[in-house]
Amino acid sequence: MFDLPKYGDGICLARLTALLGVLAIDRERLQRRSVVVTGSNGKGSTAAFCASIGRAAGLRTGLFTSPHLYRFNERFRIDNVSIDDARLAELTARIAKAIDDLSRQRNERFGAFEAQFALACLYFQQEACDFMVFEAGIGGRYDPVRLIGAATTCVASVDLEHVSLLGNSLALIASDKSDACAAGGTIIYGENCRPLRDHLLAYNRSRDVKSVFVREEIEIGNEQTTLTGERFDVTIDGHHFHDLAIALSGAFQINNAAIAASLFLRWAQTASIPIDDAAIARAIRNGLAETKWPGRLQTIRRDPLTVIDVGHTPDGVTRALAGLHQTHGGENWLLVVGVSHDKSADEIVALLAPAFDTIVCASAYHKGAPSDLIAAAARRANPAATVHVVATIEDAVALSTELATALGRRIFVAGGLFLAIEYATTVSGGRARDLDFF
Numbered sequence: 001m002f003d004l005p006k007y008g009d010g011i012c013l014a015r016l017t018a019l020l021g022v023l024a025i026d027r028e029r030l031q032r033r034s035v036v037v038t039g040s041n042g043k044g045s046t047a048a049f050c051a052s053i054g055r056a057a058g059l060r061t062g063l064f065t066s067p068h069l070y071r072f073n074e075r076f077r078i079d080n081v082s083i084d085d086a087r088l089a090e091l092t093a094r095i096a097k098a099i100d101d102l103s104r105q106r107n108e109r110f111g112a113f114e115a116q117f118a119l120a121c122l123y124f125q126q127e128a129c130d131f132m133v134f135e136a137g138i139g140g141r142y143d144p145v146r147l148i149g150a151a152t153t154c155v156a157s158v159d160l161e162h163v164s165l166l167g168n169s170l171a172l173i174a175s176d177k178s179d180a181c182a183a184g185g186t187i188i189y190g191e192n193c194r195p196l197r198d199h200l201l202a203y204n205r206s207r208d209v210k211s212v213f214v215r216e217e218i219e220i221g222n223e224q225t226t227l228t229g230e231r232f233d234v235t236i237d238g239h240h241f242h243d244l245a246i247a248l249s250g251a252f253q254i255n256n257a258a259i260a261a262s263l264f265l266r267w268a269q270t271a272s273i274p275i276d277d278a279a280i281a282r283a284i285r286n287g288l289a290e291t292k293w294p295g296r297l298q299t300i301r302r303d304p305l306t307v308i309d310v311g312h313t314p315d316g317v318t319r320a321l322a323g324l325h326q327t328h329g330g331e332n333w334l335l336v337v338g339v340s341h342d343k344s345a346d347e348i349v350a351l352l353a354p355a356f357d358t359i360v361c362a363s364a365y366h367k368g369a370p371s372d373l374i375a376a377a378a379r380r381a382n383p384a385a386t387v388h389v390v391a392t393i394e395d396a397v398a399l400s401t402e403l404a405t406a407l408g409r410r411i412f413v414a415g416g417l418f419l420a421i422e423y424a425t426t427v428s429g430g431r432a433r434d435l436d437f438f
Contacts, residue, residue, distance in 0.1 A: 004099075008111035011142050015106055016114050020147065022098045025121045031149040031182070032271055033129065035263045038136040038145070038177040039156030039190060041316040042256045045248060045293050046156045047135045049260030053287030054131040055079055057268075057275055062124035062132040066116070067437065069295050069310070069421050076120050078127055091119050113137045117144035130273070139166045139173075140180030151185035152267045153178075154259045157192045159315035171199050183207040186266055188259050191215045192315065214258050223254060225326050230254050236262045241281060245289050249297040250323025257288050295417070297323050300424045304404035308424050310417040312343060317351050317414055324412055325355075334358040334409045336400050337378065338419035341369040345377045348415055353381035356412075358403060360388045362396035364418035366437045374415075393422045393432045 008015070020027065037047040044065050054061035061079055068074040073082040083091075095118050099110045117134075124132050136145045139162070140153075158174045166173045174189075174196050181187045184207075189200065191214040204211050212218060219235040222243070229247040232254050233240070246257050261284045268275055275283070295310035297320060307328065309320035324333075335356040339345040353359055359382070361374040375389045388403075390396045400411050413423045422432035 004110055004112040004115055006112055008114055009108045012111060012114050012144060013142060013147060015102060015108050015110060016118065016144055016147060018102055018106070019095075019098055019110070019114070019118050020121060022102065023095070023118060023122050025118075025125060027147075027149070030121060030125070030132070031151070034132040034134055034148050034150050035267050036134050036136060036140075036145045036148055036150040036153040036180045037156060037263075038140045038143075038153060038180050040159035040161050040173070041311060041313055041319065042156035042190065042252065043135045045253060045291075045296055046154065046256040046259050046263075047133045048293040049246070049257050049288055049291050050263050051077070051080070051131075051133045052291040053260060053264045053283050054133070056287035056290065057131075057264075057279065057283035059130035059273070060128065062120070062127070062129040064117070064120035064124075064133070065135040066113070066137060067417065069417075070425070070435070072436065075116060076123055078124070078129060083123060087123070091123055095119050095122065114144050131267075136177070136180055138162050140177040143180060145180050148180075149182045150180065151182050151270065152188075152263055153181040153185065154188040154263055155190060155193055156256060156259055157190045157315060158196065159313045161313050171196055174200060175203050178204060178209070181207075181209050183209065186210040186212060188218070188262050188266075189213045190255050190259055192255075212262065214255055218258055218262055220254060220258055223251065225249075225251060227327065230257075232258075234258045234261060236265055239265065239277070239281070241284055244285060246291060247289065248291065248293060249327045250319065251326055252319040252323060253296070257291075261288065295420060295424075296320075297327065298424075301427055304401065305410040306404075306413065306427065307411070308413040308420040310420045311414065312340065312348070312416045314344075314347055314351060317348055320414055321352060321355060328410070330355070332409050333412050334360065334400060334403055334407070336360045336362060336396050336411060336413040336419075336423060337415040338362040338364050338371065338374055338396075339369050339415045340364070340367040340418060342367065343369075343416065345369050345374055346380070349374060349377035350381040352414055353378045353385060356382070356385060358386050358388075358407065358409065360390060360396055360400045360403070362390050362393060362419060362423075364393065364416060364422050365433055366418040366422070366435065368416070368418060393419070393426050397423060397426045
């Protein structure tokens with residue numbers, strides 16, 4: 001996008017502040033009308049849940065997420081409709097001109113994600129969004145979303161990722177993500193942040209930031225997993241919501257849904273939006289039930305049953321595998337696995353391979369580690385498994401389908417986002433090579 005590098009020069013906050021000024025972004029309104037979602041895993045689902053609640057409340061709702069799965073336009077949505085090509089081109093041209101001018105003035109390069117964030121701000125402002133949900137890119141301390149100054153944010157989960165940028169411990173990473181919240185605000189922490197509770201309470205105290213934890217201050221009960229999703233009760237600030245339903249599979253999605261409900265409830269209470277408690281309760285119930293978010297334990301084919309997951313960190317693939325077994329049972333699966341070359345293949349494959357006796361090792365066209373490297377990791381992790389190596393995604397689809405039919409198996413595709421989406425594209429008759437990831 002804009003022929004820009006993924007990251008700009010150093011810390012982006014000063015130059016991005018200048019860009020928002022040139023674009024005449026109303027920063028005060030942006031702050032009042034926005035929530036920010038950070039975390040290692042679950043950010044996209046949490047943001048989607050929260051935006052869906054906003055729409056169900058009758059609010060014109062903007063949603064900024066990354067990465068996209070199939071089309072770049074997916075990153076910028078209003079009321080769950082992606083920006084159209086003409087509007088995207090128009091806004092891109094305006095922001096590219098502003099960035100070009102500022103880059104010369106400041107002698108600094110902007111990064112592509114900074115440009116995308118500015119585009120989202122401009123698009124949502126032009127469309128007079130009542131409520132906006134912004135997903136962080138990396139971290140929170142120096143991420144563009146810090147400039148929103150949101151008083152209601154979350155850390156959906158924490159895992160060891162981007163350690164060269166965020167720090168080499170969970171405490172450091174959670175601290176960085178926490179800094180997206182403005183002083184005097186509230187951060188909702190997902191359940192896997194609970195071991196860091198004492199640290200985070202101390203870390204946030206000096207900025208008068210309130211820390212709220214799922215399964216502590218936010219109570220969850222009566223959890224049920226079905227083939228159509230999850231059901232649960234949640235209590236938030238004395239508000240009891242019974243028998244909520246979500247269509248996304250995996251018990252970990254309950255964490256994301258509970259965070260989203262709490263984000264919206266707390267935002268609505270402080271944003272002077274004329275919505276009464278009964279209307280908020282309806283919005284939470286309907287918004288959660290209506291949320292669709294592809295790629296997360298998504299069934300893409302019924303015969304043979306084929307489930308993909310885009311999780312690509314150790315915690316993400318661990319949750320996905322547990323969710324697969326919880327939803328569909330643990331028997332009669334074969335695995336199609338691939339890992340991006342910038343991830344730890346040994347670590348991710350070791351979390352998946354022991355649960356399967358038949359494994360197809362593949363390499364995504366985009367950033368895929370070589371399939372023979374994946375196969376070596378699979379053999380180390382599970383010497384008893386039958387390991388197949390294929391050259392292309394198309395070969396992975398063909399072989400896994402053939403094996404599933406012959407052996408009476410179901411197919412799980414996991415290990416990396418690009419692998420899962422390229423596989424799904426091929427199954428649907430598309431060309432995986434033509435996908436344009438950023």
